Amino acid sequence: MYDFLHRIASLCRKELLAIFKDPANRVILVVPSLIESFLFGYAATYDLVDVPYALLDQDRGAISTELVARLDGTGIFHRVANLQTPADITRAIDSQQALIVIQIGPRFEQQLNAGESAPIQLILDARNSNTAGSAAAYIGLVIESYNTALRGGAGPPLTVEARAWYNPNLETRWNLLPGLIASLSMLQMMMLSALSVARERENGTFDQLLVTPYSPIEIMIGKAIPTIMIGMMQSTIVLLVAFFWFKIPMAGSLLALYAGLGLFAIASVGIGLSISAVSANMQQAMLYTFMMIMPLILLSGLATPVRNMPQILQIATLVNPLRFAIDLVQRIYLEGVGLFTLIHDLIPLLIISAITLPLAAWLFRNRLL
Amino acid sequence: MTHPHMAAAVAHALHKRFIIKESGKIVHAVSDISLEVQAGSLTALVGPDGAGKTTLLRMMAGLMKANEGQLHVLGIDVAADPQAIQDRISYMPQRFGLYEDLSVQENLDLYADLHGVPQTMRRERYARLLEMTNLARFTQRPAGKLSGGMKQKLGLACTLVRLPELLLLDEPTVGVDPLSRRELWEIVQQMIDDEQLTVLVSTAYLDEAERCARVFVLHEGKLVAQGTPAEIRHHARNLCFVAMPPQGQPPRFLQTRLLDNAENVIDAVPQGGAVRFIRRPGSDQRHLDAMLEGAPVMAVEERLEDGFMTLLRKQYIADPVDPTAREAVVRREAAEGKNQGQGEDYVGDVIIEVRDLVRKFGDFTAVDHISFSVRRGEIFGLLGPNGAGKTTTFRMLCGLLPASSGFLQVAGVNLRHARAVARRKIGYVSQKFALYGDLTVMENLEFFGSAYGLSGERLHERIGIVMQQFDLKDKEKSPSGQLPGGYKQRLAMAVGLLHEPDILFLDEPTSGTDPQRRREFWRRITALSEVGTTIVITTHFMEEAEYCDRIVIQDSGKLLALGTPREVRTQAGGKDSRLNMEEAFISIVEQGRRQYSEAAATETGP
Numbered sequence: 001m002y003d004f005l006h007r008i009a010s011l012c013r014k015e016l017l018a019i020f021k022d023p024a025n026r027v028i029l030v031v032p033s034l035i036e037s038f039l040f041g042y043a044a045t046y047d048l049v050d051v052p053y054a055l056l057d058q059d060r061g062a063i064s065t066e067l068v069a070r071l072d073g074t075g076i077f078h079r080v081a082n083l084q085t086p087a088d089i090t091r092a093i094d095s096q097q098a099l100i101v102i103q104i105g106p107r108f109e110q111q112l113n114a115g116e117s118a119p120i121q122l123i124l125d126a127r128n129s130n131t132a133g134s135a136a137a138y139i140g141l142v143i144e145s146y147n148t149a150l151r152g153g154a155g156p157p158l159t160v161e162a163r164a165w166y167n168p169n170l171e172t173r174w175n176l177l178p179g180l181i182a183s184l185s186m187l188q189m190m191m192l193s194a195l196s197v198a199r200e201r202e203n204g205t206f207d208q209l210l211v212t213p214y215s216p217i218e219i220m221i222g223k224a225i226p227t228i229m230i231g232m233m234q235s236t237i238v239l240l241v242a243f244f245w246f247k248i249p250m251a252g253s254l255l256a257l258y259a260g261l262g263l264f265a266i267a268s269v270g271i272g273l274s275i276s277a278v279s280a281n282m283q284q285a286m287l288y289t290f291m292m293i294m295p296l297i298l299l300s301g302l303a304t305p306v307r308n309m310p311q312i313l314q315i316a317t318l319v320n321p322l323r324f325a326i327d328l329v330q331r332i333y334l335e336g337v338g339l340f341t342l343i344h345d346l347i348p349l350l351i352i353s354a355i356t357l358p359l360a361a362w363l364f365r366n367r368l369l
Numbered sequence: 370m371t372h373p374h375m376a377a378a379v380a381h382a383l384h385k386r387f388i389i390k391e392s393g394k395i396v397h398a399v400s401d402i403s404l405e406v407q408a409g410s411l412t413a414l415v416g417p418d419g420a421g422k423t424t425l426l427r428m429m430a431g432l433m434k435a436n437e438g439q440l441h442v443l444g445i446d447v448a449a450d451p452q453a454i455q456d457r458i459s460y461m462p463q464r465f466g467l468y469e470d471l472s473v474q475e476n477l478d479l480y481a482d483l484h485g486v487p488q489t490m491r492r493e494r495y496a497r498l499l500e501m502t503n504l505a506r507f508t509q510r511p512a513g514k515l516s517g518g519m520k521q522k523l524g525l526a527c528t529l530v531r532l533p534e535l536l537l538l539d540e541p542t543v544g545v546d547p548l549s550r551r552e553l554w555e556i557v558q559q560m561i562d563d564e565q566l567t568v569l570v571s572t573a574y575l576d577e578a579e580r581c582a583r584v585f586v587l588h589e590g591k592l593v594a595q596g597t598p599a600e601i602r603h604h605a606r607n608l609c610f611v612a613m614p615p616q617g618q619p620p621r622f623l624q625t626r627l628l629d630n631a632e633n634v635i636d637a638v639p640q641g642g643a644v645r646f647i648r649r650p651g652s653d654q655r656h657l658d659a660m661l662e663g664a665p666v667m668a669v670e671e672r673l674e675d676g677f678m679t680l681l682r683k684q685y686i687a688d689p690v691d692p693t694a695r696e697a698v699v700r701r702e703a704a705e706g707k708n709q710g711q712g713e714d715y716v717g718d719v720i721i722e723v724r725d726l727v728r729k730f731g732d733f734t735a736v737d738h739i740s741f742s743v744r745r746g747e748i749f750g751l752l753g754p755n756g757a758g759k760t761t762t763f764r765m766l767c768g769l770l771p772a773s774s775g776f777l778q779v780a781g782v783n784l785r786h787a788r789a790v791a792r793r794k795i796g797y798v799s800q801k802f803a804l805y806g807d808l809t810v811m812e813n814l815e816f817f818g819s820a821y822g823l824s825g826e827r828l829h830e831r832i833g834i835v836m837q838q839f840d841l842k843d844k845e846k847s848p849s850g851q852l853p854g855g856y857k858q859r860l861a862m863a864v865g866l867l868h869e870p871d872i873l874f875l876d877e878p879t880s881g882t883d884p885q886r887r888r889e890f891w892r893r894i895t896a897l898s899e900v901g902t903t904i905v906i907t908t909h910f911m912e913e914a915e916y917c918d919r920i921v922i923q924d925s926g927k928l929l930a931l932g933t934p935r936e937v938r939t940q941a942g943g944k945d946s947r948l949n950m951e952e953a954f955i956s957i958v959e960q961g962r963r964q965y966s967e968a969a970a971t972e973t974g975p
Binding site: 003006011013014018021204205210211212214 | 767768769789790792793795797799801802803804805806807808812815816817819820821822824848864
């Protein structure tokens with residue numbers, strides 16, 4: 001047993017040396033994950049920060065003026081144009097000058113005073129559907145609150161107040177960055193493990209390794225462990241950026257987080273090593289990896305919620321380890337739940353690992369010679 | 370066409386320096402070379418590895434700029450207008466860029482397009498090239514599926530799709546078997562005879578340089594000699610002899626004794642069952658007699674290789690195998706009671722046994738029912754043309770490839786059941802450098818040592834021994850990938866021997882290396898064999914088969930000959946055959962192919 005561990009340890013040591021002695025590798029292992037966590041943190045956001053809108057106020061009464069003033073006071077909406085006729089609307093939207101046009105009809109105040117309902121029309125540029133949708137909802141809130149204020153004491157004060165849990169300000173970043181902790185490390189782990197055998201094959205070192213008493217399974221373990229270690233390092237980089245730079249508070253325990261990530265890493269490395277066992281050269285390994293990565297990310301729920309997907313794709317997500325890992329990380333990080341609560345994520349990850357790793361082992365034994 | 374008496378290339382005081390990034394050291398790849406290549410003839414560049422042959426050729430092809438000096442090719446200043454030269458010459462680099470997924474015909478078309486060969490000329494040109502290269506039957510086959518020799522011929526054909534005014538060939542026959550080598554040279558010779566082509570070829574095979582009109586000998590970037598082959602040979606005039614070793618003893622024992630006596634002997638090689646050696650001028654006759662131990666000696670004609678070795682050894686003495694290290698190993702191994710190989714009369718126990726071994730790839734049979742055995746302490750050679758199945762056999766012996774059927778036992782272990790156990794007892798040195806290039810010498814040794822289960826003190830003791838044995842002492846912290854070629858091979862052998870294997874497998878270890886390094890390499894091999902290590906080796910240099918105790922010759926997966934070099938020569942040319950090993954090899958392979966096609970003809974005949 002001691003002999004076995006010693007031999008595995010020296011395999012791991014060799015693998016890590018080979019990876020880190022290459023200066024290009026050293027950069028690739030740190031810089032992209034830093035850049036991507038900053039990029040995702042800043043660039044990929046659906047948050048309402050700045051919504052340009054145009055106003056077509058055909059009433060020009062006191063109420064409409066006050067309503068518009070409330071909107072301008074949010075700091076998010078800013079008026080880019082005052083339109084004169086309905087014909088101007090098309091131009092304002094088409095030119096992308098305004099994301100939203102608010103049209104207040106000529107009889108607005110009159111209708112209100114008469115106790116009738118007075119409609120306000122919103123015209124949205126749905127080419128940017130996410131932001132426009134949130135903006136419309138936001139405007140709805142503003143009008144609602146004005147409505148209540150307007151009615152004053154008349155009738156029971158009915159207020160609808162939405163409160164978002166775990167992400168009180170509904171920042172996209174809070175969603176994305178914990179997701180990245182899992183997805184970025186998966187990307188690197190799959191790439192590294194897929195290339196590991198192919199690189200040795202191309203350099204001719206693989207034969208030299210195969211004539212040693214190492215069994216294929218030992219070689220596989222010796223390649224899996226360093227890759228998992230590097231995957232954990234990647235996750236840690238993103239985690240540090242999320243916590244210290246973007247100040248996203250961590251609700252759960254680090255131990256639970258790393259335990260979950262470890263299981264996830266085993267599942268991903270199994271996929272990567274299977275790819276590497278069937279690829280004849282580095283080019284093939286790269287192609288297979290890219291082919292796998294796109295669907296894995298799309299079907300993970302990182303960018304779009306799984307429940308919005310068509311039924312058949314929802315079923316497809318069940319074999320995707322990333323889907324469970326993202327859910328797991330988000331819930332531990334943001335909700336602070338323990339591992340026992342996440343059994344519905346852990347069991348699928350266990351099952352996936354129990355398939356991919358033995359598959360890789362089988363391929364190693366049967367495809368390498 | 371250039372005028373026959375004009376020089377095709379003229380170099381004057383040419384210099385080329387490289388700076389090694391890691392160490393900042395400057396290497397003088399070419400220093401102060403002045404030479405003239407005659408038009409309409411065949412000229413050879415010979416010299417040890419790193420002599421500057423490739424650099425010189427690349428400068429002539431306009432692919433590299435000289436630091437100093439002038440270089441005119443076909444009357445054009447290379448520095449001023451490299452494109453004008455590239456339009457008129459052809460250059461075939463060591464690894465020619467064939468597109469492996471394209472067929473033979475598509476590769477030819479591609480190169481014809483690249484060189485702008487007009488459609489009207491193509492048909493005739495293709496027909497001629499395909500006929501010369503014997504590739505007409507394979508036009509539809511992807512280049513990647515051709516054997517090494519065929520690939521090289523296709524490369525030459527692609528280089529010749531357009532008739533150049535000067536043809537530059539960089540070691541065109543490296544890794545090519547004697548048969549294909551002969552064919553390649555026939556093509557080149559035919560082009561020279563028919564079209565007055567000017568050819569400049571660099572080569573590590575000195576028998577190839579023998580057929581050239583002029584030879585330039587380079588060493589460490591300098592031109593050390595030039596002239597006709599006869600003029601180069603002349604340096605060894607009246608110094609060459611052949612000595613017959615006692616009956617029943619492999620010539621390598623006498624050869625080793627002679628070679629180790631560098632004071633009196635310039636060079637010694639086994640040849641045709643005897644030992645060919647070059648005396649140092651003014652050597653001590655009594656010393657020589659003592660070493661020869663009464664073996665009969667006969668003066669022989671000098672060859673180009675003798676002249677070359679005399680020239681090189683005059684200037685530098687190769688660092689000999691450290692005798693103390695060797696003795697230390699001998700003593701220790703003797704204490705451990707290991708067997709020592711003692712030549713033909715000594716019959717050790719069988720250490721490798723192969724019976725009815727078959728390996729199929731799909732419906733292609735690469736190895737076809739072969740049987741042989743190797744005894745402990747033997748040097749055993751696997752010979753055969755490219756694609757004969759010797760690499761497949763070799764890989765099965767090392768446990769890198771499972772056999773389709775048959776019995777295969779290595780070091781007392783059946784490879785079918787206990788591959789891992791067998792691997793502990795073998796060492797393997799591949800043809801290409803196959804260690805981790807980014808890791809240092811020490812890190813590689815430590816890794817492979819622990820791969821074989823060595824650890825702690827034992828590991829470092831063994832590392833110390835092999836480092837001394839292979840002169841790696843001052844290199845332990847150097848990244849392995851940046852070592853010079855000779856060091857890389859020594860490191861590979863050190864790794865192969867770390868765990869004191871019973872058998873050392875070497876796959877074409879001398880492919881593409883110069884005579885100097887080949888001697889050094891074989892000196893190490895004979896030393897290893899003396900301490901009882903069994904050696905299994907593949908090689909393309911037929912004269913190297915003379916170092917072996919026994920050899921097999923394979924072709925088309927079948928075993929054509931098995932025995933001592935003497936027995937194999939007898940099989941080829943009758944008793945007391947005067948054939949050299951290369952002639953014997955070619956004769957046996959051709960005989961085998963004739964029988965095979967006759968058998969096939971009677972089978973399918975009426």
